[in-house]
Amino acid sequence: MVIGLDKIFNSAINNTLFKNKEVLQTNYTPESIPHRDKQIEQIAGILAPLLRGERCSNLFLYGKTGTGKTLSMQYVQNELLRKAKEMGLELRIIYLNCKLKKVSDTEYRILAALIGKLGKEVAATGLPTDQVYSKFIEIIDEKKQLVVIIFDEIDQAIKKISDSFLYNLTRLNSELSKSQISIIGISNDITFLEDIDPRVRSSLGEEELVFPPYNALQLQDILNERCAISFKENAVDAGVIAKCAAYAAREHGDARRALDLLRIAGELSEREGNSNVGLKYIDLANDKMEKDKILDIVETQPKQFQLVLYAISELTKSQKNNKELNKFFTGDVYDVYRDICIKTKNEYLTQRRISDIIAEMDMLGLINAKVISKGRHGRTREIKFAIPIGLFDKIDAILKESLGL
DNA sequence: CGAGATTCATGTGAAGTATACCTTTAGGCTTAA
DNA sequence: AAGCCTAAAGGTATACTTCACATGAATCTCGTA
Numbered sequence: 353m354v355i356g357l358d359k360i361f362n363s364a365i366n367n368t369l370f371k372n373k374e375v376l377q378t379n380y381t382p383e384s385i386p387h388r389d390k391q392i393e394q395i396a397g398i399l400a401p402l403l404r405g406e407r408c409s410n411l412f413l414y415g416k417t418g419t420g421k422t423l424s425m426q427y428v429q430n431e432l433l434r435k436a437k438e439m440g441l442e443l444r445i446i447y448l449n450c451k452l453k454k455v456s457d458t459e460y461r462i463l464a465a466l467i468g469k470l471g472k473e474v475a476a477t478g479l480p481t482d483q484v485y486s487k488f489i490e491i492i493d494e495k496k497q498l499v500v501i502i503f504d505e506i507d508q509a510i511k512k513i514s515d516s517f518l519y520n521l522t523r524l525n526s527e528l529s530k531s532q533i534s535i536i537g538i539s540n541d542i543t544f545l546e547d548i549d550p551r552v553r554s555s556l557g558e559e560e561l562v563f564p565p566y567n568a569l570q571l572q573d574i575l576n577e578r579c580a581i582s583f584k585e586n587a588v589d590a591g592v593i594a595k596c597a598a599y600a601a602r603e604h605g606d607a608r609r610a611l612d613l614l615r616i617a618g619e620l621s622e623r624e625g626n627s628n629v630g631l632k633y634i635d636l637a638n639d640k641m642e643k644d645k646i647l648d649i650v651e652t653q654p655k656q657f658q659l660v661l662y663a664i665s666e667l668t669k670s671q672k673n674n675k676e677l678n679k680f681f682t683g684d685v686y687d688v689y690r691d692i693c694i695k696t697k698n699e700y701l702t703q704r705r706i707s708d709i710i711a712e713m714d715m716l717g718l719i720n721a722k723v724i725s726k727g728r729h730g731r732t733r734e735i736k737f738a739i740p741i742g743l744f745d746k747i748d749a750i751l752k753e754s755l756g757l
Numbered sequence: 758c759g760a761g762a763t764t765c766a767t768g769t770g771a772a773g774t775a776t777a778c779c780t781t782t783a784g785g786c787t788t789a790a
Numbered sequence: 791a792a793g794c795c796t797a798a799a800g801g802t803a804t805a806c807t808t809c810a811c812a813t814g815a816a817t818c819t820c821g822t823a
């Protein structure tokens with residue numbers, strides 16, 4: 353047992369900073385959604401026919417992450433269901449997040465998930481897809497009702513599956529006799545509709561709605577509102593919210609990120625035993641998020657990527673003092689990489705592949721790689737490790753661990 | 758001394774291969790009529 | 791006979807390899823001043 357554990361537990365129990373931390377978590381649904389009145393009204397207007405027992409138009413929502421799409425949608429959904437219940441209407445709204453890995457892989461799984469949400473079961477595997485289709489139709493059509501299906505992050509699903517799936521869905525109505533179905537898609541990718549079948553596009557995008565990013569002021573409002581619920585009074589220094597909002601606004605006005613930033617800043621400050629959040633914790637939190645992201649990337653890379661990264665890390669280490677600024681070339685990396693592979697009894701890949709891997713790591717921001725020509729000495733990439741020095745040891749540890757060194 | 762040719766070390770593209778993971782299908786086994 | 795399950799067959803995406811050609815500035819070559 354670690355000695356200091358008690359202290360940590362105690363400080364967690366007599367939590368000095370937060371009143372209600374859930375409010376800052378991403379899955380929390382606030383009671384009001386600032387600066388989205390217009391969008392909510394529009395959605396409500398489009399869905400209103402449902403309350404008259406009519407089918408509503410298919411709807412498409414666009415907007416970058418953290419612009420309140422899902423939140424607004426869920427808000428309208430709840431209100432609608434409440435109203436429908438009051439009026440005794442048969443209305444079913446199915447919400448499906450396509451981003452969840454288990455769900456999104458295949459058409460089959462999406463259907464299975466939908467059926468699951470309708471309260472029925474299908475075998476997890478084995479049945480032909482069209483059979484699942486007919487079962488799905490059968491379930492919906494068993495009584496007169498209106499069905500709305502919401503596909504969140506639908507672009508993720510379509511990347512994996514062909515758009516014929518959507519086409520089938522839009523034509524579902526013609527196969528239903530008693531019920532009627534409407535589809536709502538939510539997508540982060542604004543260009544998404546451009547590369548799908550025009551027929552699908554026109555039927556799916558009967559109504560479209562764009563969620564613009566929040567600006568810094570709006571983010572401030574959101575943060576202030578949640579801050580009041582989640583933190584104890586006077587726990588947040590002046591200017592912290594503004595800084596938080598400014599950081600997040602700089603990165604596409606992502607409210608989720610702003611909230612994360614505030615929450616992590618609070619956690620960090622709390623861990624140090626403070627009873628308030630100072631300005632510097634926003635920077636620390638920002639740092640931490642950045643670091644976590646990098647570590648996460650490194651951790652989840654395939655083995656060959658890690659081997660290459662390890663080679664680069666070794667190279668950087670070996671020339672720490674000498675030469676100019678830790679720059680080296682594809683050939684150097686490849687040699688070291690191959691040695692490591694041989695030593696660790698991994699098989700090594702061709703230089704061609706390593707070249708691509710290096711390019712991909714450049715995209716991920718783990719390294720800086722620039723194609724240069726060294727004249728008589730050929731053309732190559734000039735490679736530099738782009739990871740902050742503070743993370744060096746951790747990365748090293750992760751790599752050694754996962755490569756079994 | 759300078760214009761143009763050469764050269765090096767890899768970048769880059771296309772096409773082919775191996776593998777893993779899916780879906781589909783066919784055949785066999787079980788169950789219900 | 792119909793339904794169900796499983797194993798094999800066929801499809802498709804991914805991660806690589808092989809082959810072939812492209813790059814672009816330092817360096818070389820050679821004609822000229």
